[in-house]
Amino acid sequence: MAGNRAVTYVGSGRVEVHDIDYPGLELRDGPGVNPANVGRKTPHGVILKNVATNICGSDQHMVRGRTTAPEGLVLGHEITGEVVETGPDVEFIKVGDLCSVPFNISCGRCRNCKTGKTGICLNVNPDRPGSAYGYVDMGGWVGGQAEYVMVPYADWNLLKFPDKDQAMEKILDLAMLSDIFPTGYHGCVSAKVTTGSTVYIAGAGPVGLAAATSAFLLGAAAVIVGDLNADRLAKARSFGCETVDVSQGEPQDQIEQILGIPEVDCAVDAVGFEARGHGPDGAAVEKPASVLNSLMEITTAGGSLGIPGLYVTGDPGAQEEAAKVGSLSLRLGLGWAKSHAFFTGQCPVMQYNHQLMMAILHDRVQIAKNVDATPIPLEDAPKGYADFDHGAAKKFVLDPHGLIKAAHPDLAVGA
Structure with a gap:
C-alpha cells in the first residue's frame, strides 16, 4: 500500500508535513473528527491521487490560531486529483478520471442538496449544516493537502474533466474550481x-x-x-x-x-x-x-x-x-x-463549477494568471504558508506528486 504525506497544523503559526495513514473508505478517529462520524463507512467514496491542492486564506485563519482548530488537524479543502480507487457503491466515476473536488462536502440526498444548497448539507456534519475537508468544526473529514485523500459521495461531489490531456494543459486554472473561483x-x-x-x-x-x-x-x-x-x-x-x-x-x-x-x-x-x-x-x-x-x-x-x-x-x-x-x-x-x-455563507460550489470549467476550457477566462497561481512541492508547504501570511500576491498550489511540474517543465516551481 502507498504511503501518504500531508500538511498538518501543529500550533499557532506553524504547519509541518507529516506521514499520515493512507485513506480508506471509512472515516477514522483523529484530530478534529466529530465522535459521531468516527467509523462512518463511505462505500460511495473514492481515493484520489492529488494532482493539485491549494493553500487558502481560510486555512490561514486556522494556522494563525484564530479558530478552535486542534493541533494535528490535516489541512486542505481545495483539491484536484486522479481517481485511483472506487468504493463498491460508486457507479459513474471510474479509476483514472481526473476531477475537481468542491470544497463543500455534500450528500446529494438531503433537502438542501436537492435544491442546490450544497454548502449547508444536512447529513455530513453532526454539529451543524455544512462541511469541508480539513476544516475546524466541519465534521472531521480529512484534509486534502496531501498525496492522497478520500472523497465521499463521489458520483455526486466530483466534477470530471472531459479530457485529461487538455485538463493537464490548463491544470492551474482548473485547480481554482474547487473553491476560490466559484x-x-x-x-x-x-x-x-x-x-x-x-x-x-x-x-x-x-x-x-x-x-x-x-x-x-x-x-x-x-x-x-x-x-x-x-x-x-x-x-x-x-x-x-x-x-x-x-x-x-x-x-x-x-x-x-x-x-x-x-x-x-x-x-x-x-x-x-x-x-x-x-x-x-x-x-x-x-x-x-x-x-x-x-x-x-x-x-x-x-x-x-x-x-x-x-x-x-x-x-x-x-x-x-x-x-x-x-x-x-x-x-x-x-x-x-x-x-x-x-x-x-459558504459558496455552493456545484452551482457554478461546471460552467466555470467550460469558461476555462474554452479560453474565456485566465483565472490562474489573474491570481498568480504558483506551484510548489508539498514539502515546501510551510514556506508557502509563511509567504502567503506575509502578503505574497500569489496563490500557492501544492504539487504533491510532481505531476504539474512534469506537465509544465517550463513553469517555475517554488515559493
Whole structure:
C-alpha cells in the first residue's frame, strides 16, 4: 500500500508535513473528527491521487490560531486529483478520471442538496449544516493537502474533466474550481453584478481577485478592488481593475475620483473577520466589522452585498470580547435604511463549477494568471504558508506528486 504525506497544523503559526495513514473508505478517529462520524463507512467514496491542492486564506485563519482548530488537524479543502480507487457503491466515476473536488462536502440526498444548497448539507456534519475537508468544526473529514485523500459521495461531489490531456494543459486554472473561483463568482452573483455594473470588491487576496475576474466575466463596467497590500493591488490592476488603497483612508473619496460619484451599484466582501481599519492609523488595527460597515456606506440604496469572506462563531484570537463569539458592531440600521440585501455563507460550489470549467476550457477566462497561481512541492508547504501570511500576491498550489511540474517543465516551481 502507498504511503501518504500531508500538511498538518501543529500550533499557532506553524504547519509541518507529516506521514499520515493512507485513506480508506471509512472515516477514522483523529484530530478534529466529530465522535459521531468516527467509523462512518463511505462505500460511495473514492481515493484520489492529488494532482493539485491549494493553500487558502481560510486555512490561514486556522494556522494563525484564530479558530478552535486542534493541533494535528490535516489541512486542505481545495483539491484536484486522479481517481485511483472506487468504493463498491460508486457507479459513474471510474479509476483514472481526473476531477475537481468542491470544497463543500455534500450528500446529494438531503433537502438542501436537492435544491442546490450544497454548502449547508444536512447529513455530513453532526454539529451543524455544512462541511469541508480539513476544516475546524466541519465534521472531521480529512484534509486534502496531501498525496492522497478520500472523497465521499463521489458520483455526486466530483466534477470530471472531459479530457485529461487538455485538463493537464490548463491544470492551474482548473485547480481554482474547487473553491476560490466559484467563491468569487458566487460573491458577485450574490451581489447581483451584471452587464454595466459598477462593483467594489474589498480584498485583493486570491478570493478578491477571483471575484474581480468573475465581475468582468459577468459584464461589469467598472471593477474597483480595495486593499492595504500594494503588490496585491498591482495584481488587480494587471487585468483591468481600478484600485483603492484603504491605508490612505475610507474608500468613498477614491471611488468618487474613479466613478465621479462616491458609490457603487454593488459590493463584495472578500476579507472576512480579520479585517483591519482604514486610513494611515487604522490599517494597523483589527476591526472585524470595518469592511461590512464601509460596504454599506458605499453601496447605492437598494444594492446588494455579496459576503463570501469568512466569518466564524469562535475566534479565540479576537481583540474584542464580542468578536470572540462572532458578534460584530455592525451598522445594521444603515443597511436597513438603504434597503440593502446581504448574502452570506459558504459558496455552493456545484452551482457554478461546471460552467466555470467550460469558461476555462474554452479560453474565456485566465483565472490562474489573474491570481498568480504558483506551484510548489508539498514539502515546501510551510514556506508557502509563511509567504502567503506575509502578503505574497500569489496563490500557492501544492504539487504533491510532481505531476504539474512534469506537465509544465517550463513553469517555475517554488515559493
